[in-house]
Amino acid sequence: MRMTETYPQTGTGSAPGSADVVLELQALQKSYGAAKILAGVDFQIRRGEFVCVVGPSGSGKTTLLKCMAGLLEPSGGQTVFEGAPVTEPPAKLAVVFQDYSRSLLPWMTVWANVELPMRNKFGKAERPARIESVLEAVGLAGKGSLYPWQMSGGMQQRAAIARGLAYQPDVLLMDEPFAAVDAQTRIELEDLVLRVRAEFDTTVVFVTHDIDEAVYLGDRVIVLSGAPTTVSRNLAVDLPAPRNQVRTKSLPEYARLRAEVFELIQSAKSHATIR
Numbered sequence: 540m541r542m543t544e545t546y547p548q549t550g551t552g553s554a555p556g557s558a559d560v561v562l563e564l565q566a567l568q569k570s571y572g573a574a575k576i577l578a579g580v581d582f583q584i585r586r587g588e589f590v591c592v593v594g595p596s597g598s599g600k601t602t603l604l605k606c607m608a609g610l611l612e613p614s615g616g617q618t619v620f621e622g623a624p625v626t627e628p629p630a631k632l633a634v635v636f637q638d639y640s641r642s643l644l645p646w647m648t649v650w651a652n653v654e655l656p657m658r659n660k661f662g663k664a665e666r667p668a669r670i671e672s673v674l675e676a677v678g679l680a681g682k683g684s685l686y687p688w689q690m691s692g693g694m695q696q697r698a699a700i701a702r703g704l705a706y707q708p709d710v711l712l713m714d715e716p717f718a719a720v721d722a723q724t725r726i727e728l729e730d731l732v733l734r735v736r737a738e739f740d741t742t743v744v745f746v747t748h749d750i751d752e753a754v755y756l757g758d759r760v761i762v763l764s765g766a767p768t769t770v771s772r773n774l775a776v777d778l779p780a781p782r783n784q785v786r787t788k789s790l791p792e793y794a795r796l797r798a799e800v801f802e803l804i805q806s807a808k809s810h811a812t813i814r
């Protein structure tokens with residue numbers, strides 16, 4: 540597994556070295572009518588990074604992710620993905636949403652759901668091995684014939700992650716993917732996503748409102764201010780890899796980072812425009 544790297548501890552700047560920047564937000568803005576939600580968000584994601592974006596409720600995390608994914612047109616600024624401005628969903632970028640019950644097609648088996656987005660990218664002959672390998676990676680080996688409604692919430696979210704991975708995206712965007720599952724499943728899925736990220740060498744941008752989750756998972760945590768939103772801090776997470784739910788969370792550095800993010804979110808809440 541790759542080791543964590545060190546980035547500037549403060550500021551709204553980006554990771555050093557722009558050669559391997561895969562995704563860049565340049566003064567991204569989004570308003571809904573008169574309500575300015577994103578007021579100029581800037582950051583860069585380097586290839587191979589696991590970056591968590593955290594911010595108070597209503598700060599525009601989902602809005603930000605949709606703009607990054609080309610699902611929503613920004614009001615100003617832009618997202619640049621692999622050197623090109625994003626104007627529609629890029630083919631090499633996959634999204635896993637919180638609401639797995641709506642993202643999986645209920646009339647298709649898990650196998651067919653995973654295969655669906657692969658059709659335009661991989662020939663028929665190479666799909667089965669790839670599907671089997673991602674189902675195994677997410678703990679669903681042998682479950683391909685089940686329908687989503689025959690599975691628990693945690694299993695459905697595993698299937699949604701498998702679908703994102705099978706497509707072999709350069710970047711996987713995840714929007715609060717574990718918010719709807721129970722605490723035990725959430726812990727399992729956090730570790731699963733770290734494992735598959737290492738196995739498939741995927742760049743991950745993970746949006747969450749959960750401070751512990753952000754610090755535990757991320758190589759870097761980007762903390763958003765309250766709306767109108769900018770980046771309030773771009774924090775390196777210098778915790779050893781591989782992460783471990785008990786050992787990592789017992790480290791003084793984990794507690795320090797958690798406290799820092801907590802303070803920033805509290806401060807963002809108190810300064811946010813009440814809507």
Ligand SMILES: Nc1ncnc2c1ncn2[C@@H]1O[C@H](COP(=O)(O)OP(=O)(O)OP(=O)(O)O)[C@@H](O)[C@H]1O
Pocket residue numbers: 571576594595596597598599600601602603748814
């Ligand atoms: N399509 C829309 N039209 C109008 N306002 C919207 C729309 N989508 C989101 N908003 C508003 O924009 C703000 C940011 O919403 P968004 O869902 O992006 O925030 P969030 O940080 O993901 O929130 P949460 O953590 O509560 O899920 C909220 O005030 C929301 O009501």
